[in-house]
Each structure stands twice: as C-alpha cells, then as structure tokens.
Amino acid sequence: MSKAPIRVAVTGAAGQIGYSLLFPIAAGHVFGPEQPVILQLLELPVALGALDGVRMELDDCAFPLLADVITTSEAETAFGDADLALLVGSKPRGPGMLRADLIRSNGPIFTGQGKALDAAASENVKVVVVGNPCNTNCLIARHQAKRTNARNYTAMTRLDQNRARNQIAKKAGLAVGDVNRLVVWGNHSQTMYPDFTNGFIGDRKVTDLITDTEWLNGEFIDTVQQRGKAIIDARGKSSAASAAWAALDHARDWFRPTPAGEWVSMAVPSDGSYGVPEGLIFSFPCTVDADGEYHIVQGVELDAASKARIAASAEELVGERDAVKDLLV
Ligand code: NAD
Ligand code: LMR
Numbered sequence: 001m002s003k004a005p006i007r008v009a010v011t012g013a014a015g016q017i018g019y020s021l022l023f024p025i026a027a028g029h030v031f032g033p034e035q036p037v038i039l040q041l042l043e044l045p046v047a048l049g050a051l052d053g054v055r056m057e058l059d060d061c062a063f064p065l066l067a068d069v070i071t072t073s074e075a076e077t078a079f080g081d082a083d084l085a086l087l088v089g090s091k092p093r094g095p096g097m098l099r100a101d102l103i104r105s106n107g108p109i110f111t112g113q114g115k116a117l118d119a120a121a122s123e124n125v126k127v128v129v130v131g132n133p134c135n136t137n138c139l140i141a142r143h144q145a146k147r148t149n150a151r152n153y154t155a156m157t158r159l160d161q162n163r164a165r166n167q168i169a170k171k172a173g174l175a176v177g178d179v180n181r182l183v184v185w186g187n188h189s190q191t192m193y194p195d196f197t198n199g200f201i202g203d204r205k206v207t208d209l210i211t212d213t214e215w216l217n218g219e220f221i222d223t224v225q226q227r228g229k230a231i232i233d234a235r236g237k238s239s240a241a242s243a244a245w246a247a248l249d250h251a252r253d254w255f256r257p258t259p260a261g262e263w264v265s266m267a268v269p270s271d272g273s274y275g276v277p278e279g280l281i282f283s284f285p286c287t288v289d290a291d292g293e294y295h296i297v298q299g300v301e302l303d304a305a306s307k308a309r310i311a312a313s314a315e316e317l318v319g320e321r322d323a324v325k326d327l328l329v
Contacts, residue, residue, distance in 0.1 A: 012089025013041035020244035042078035075116030090131030114144030159246035186313025
C-alpha cells in the first residue's frame with residue numbers, strides 16, 4: 001500500500017445501514033481501487049458486542065485496501081483525524097411516524113457528536129449526516145464546528161435523488177443511467193421537491209419525453225416524497241441497503257469531480273441561494289470540483305410552482321430549527 005490511508009468514521013456501525021455501508025467502503029467503492037482506508041466505527045456500549053462481529057466479518061473478507069478497523073464507544077476516538085464522517089447512528093422512525101418526530105430523541109446525539117468531531121477530526125473532515133431528521137441533525141452538529149470546516153457539514157438527500165431517477169426512467173421506459181440533472185431540493189421529508197422541470201434523459205428534457213404532466217406533478221412527486229414511508233409499511237423497518245448505497249454515492253461524488261453536465265443532490269449549508277435562509281441545511285443541485293469542493297449550482301431556472309415548493313420546504317426547516325433552538329446555543 002503506497003498511499004496514506006483515508007480515515008472513515010461511521011457511527012451506528014452495527015445498525016442495519018452500517019452493515020450495508022462498511023463492506024463497499026472497505027472494497028474500494030468510494031475511493032477507488034488504489035486507496036487504502038481505515039474504518040473507525042462508533043457504537044453505543046450495548047452494541048459493541050455486535051460491532052465486534054461486524055469487525056470479524058470485515059477481517060474475514062481480507063480486503064486488500066482495509067488498513068485497520070477501530071471499534072469504540074468513545075466518539076473522539078472514532079472521529080480521530082477522520083477525513084470522512086458518516087453520521088448514521090440514531091433511532092429510525094417506525095410506522096405512523098414522521099421523520100421530524102425523531103427530532104427530540106435524535107437531535108441531542110448530534111450535539112455531542114458535533115463537539116467530538118470538532119475536537120478530534122481532520123480540519124477539513126467531510127461530514128455526511130444520515131440519521132433522521134438528517135437536515136436538522138446536521139444543523140445541530142454543524143453548530144459545534146469551530147475548528148473544522150463548517151462548509152463541510154452536509155446531510156443526505158441522495159437516496160431521494162436515486163428514487164426520483166428510477167421513477168422517471170421507469171415511466172419513460174428508458175435506462176436509469178441516462179437520467180441526469182434530476183435533483184431533489186429541500187428537506188429530507190415529505191416536503192422535498194424532486195425537480196423534474198430541470199431533469200434530462202440523455203439530451204432530452206424529462207418534460208419533452210414524459211408529457212403526462214398530471215403524473216409528474218402528482219404521483220411522481222408523491223411517490224418520491226413518501227417512499228421512505230412505503231418501505232417502512234412494506235418491510236416493517238426503514239430502508240437500509242438503498243440508504244447505505246446512497247451514502248456511498250454521496251461520499252464518492254464528493255471525493256471526485258462531478259462529470260461534466262451532471263448535478264448531484266446534497267443538503268448543504270445554505271448561502272442564501274434561491275432565497276433559502278442562510279445556514280439552513282438544504283438540498284440543492286451541486287457539483288464538485290477537482291479539489292473536492294462542492295458548489296451550489298447557480299442560475300437554475302425555476303417556474304412558479306417549483307419556487308413555491310422550495311419555499312415550503314425551507315419554511316418547514318425553519319420550523320425544525322426553531323424546535324431545536326435549545327440545541328443551538
Ligand atoms: P438501526 O437502529 O438499525 O441502527 C442504528 C444504530 O445506531 C444502532 O446500532 C444503534 O446502537 C446506534 N446508535 C444509536 N445511538 C447512537 C449514538 N449516540 N452513537 C453511536 N451509535 C448510536 O437504524 P438504521 O436503520 O441503521 O437507521 C439509522 C438512521 O438513519 C435512522 O435515523 C434512520 O431514520 C436514518 N435513515 C436516513 C435515511 C436518509 O435518506 N437520510 C435513509 C434511511 C435511514
Ligand atoms: C428513508 O427515506 O427511507 C429514510 O429516511 C427512512 C425513513 O424514515 O423514511
């Protein structure tokens with residue numbers, strides 16, 4: 001192994017998402033076939049036994065790129081010099097709940113982990129919050145960012161983008177790999193806006209190929225907004241493999257330049273673009289440059305309906321921010 005290993009911290013590593021997430025990272029899916037990694041895995045003390053089983057399985061895969069595995073219930077140990085932190089560990093919602101119902105139980109986790117990250121991680125650590133409600137949990141963790149780069153605190157809406165791409169490809173009867181610039185704006189909640197108006201399939205606009213506007217404005221948006229609930233209703237548990245895969249996509253696409261012409265959905269700290277209040281963690285169309293910096297795509301044309309949907313999601317996030325005011329002091 002010639003390159004210095006990249007340190008990846010994963011919280012909730014013995015949970016269902018963790019179990020799907022760790023093996024592809026160790027196999028090179030995120031950083032490529034030349035880049036060694038060290039996995040730094042955080043769990044609650046009660047789950048350290050299960051985590052040890054996961055570590056044994058990682059060992060038994062004999063991944064050539066896996067330089068080390070650290071398992072711990074100490075957040076600062078898990079985040080030590082981390083280059084990437086995937087914050088998954090938190091409660092999932094159950095049937096009949098909204099993600100926002102988790103805010104009071106999960107929110108405080110992100111105060112402590114934000115402090116630990118800021119104390120121990122690499123200054124430029126890239127943070128991806130998966131635990132729900134992920135936008136506001138990210139806001140809480142980012143509030144602790146004094147030393148680490150506060151721009152680099154993001155939340156995951158890539159699963160929503162992937163869901164949207166699949167729905168559009170199926171409706172058009174075309175390959176999902178050809179669906180592009182189909183991004184999700186806003187909160188990872190029932191107000192998210194999968195923006196079909198700017199999407200493409202190959203070099204054709206989605207709206208040229210799918211002329212059923214009733215479906216686009218109705219069933220399509222509803223399906224994407226409610227997909228998490230549909231999976232919980234069907235499985236009795238929230239999405240795991242697809243969520244892990246989306247986290248891998250988010251991370252991989254943040255460590256490489258975005259291919260020309262493509263956009264990725266990332267919930268990032270708003271800089272006021274598109275009228276979204278500054279500081280909210282909001283999903284925008286983004287691109288990543290050769291230095292691994294993301295940029296919010298500017299100048300996206302939005303019709304009145306799109307603007308209204310984006311404003312509604314921002315308003316919901318303002319409400320969530322108000323509900324955790326005590327965690328933002
Ligand atoms: P899970 O219950 O299977 O696993 C969660 C793990 O986190 C458990 O092993 C638990 O011990 C651990 N944990 C809890 N509190 C912790 C803490 N303070 N520190 C470290 N570890 C802790 O849940 P899951 O299915 O893996 O889901 C995890 C989270 O991801 C949930 O909040 C879920 O709603 C969210 N999620 C988000 C998305 C998204 O698109 N953003 C998608 C799917 C799931
Ligand atoms: C999802 O979108 O599948 C996750 O956020 C889990 C959930 O609670 O819906």
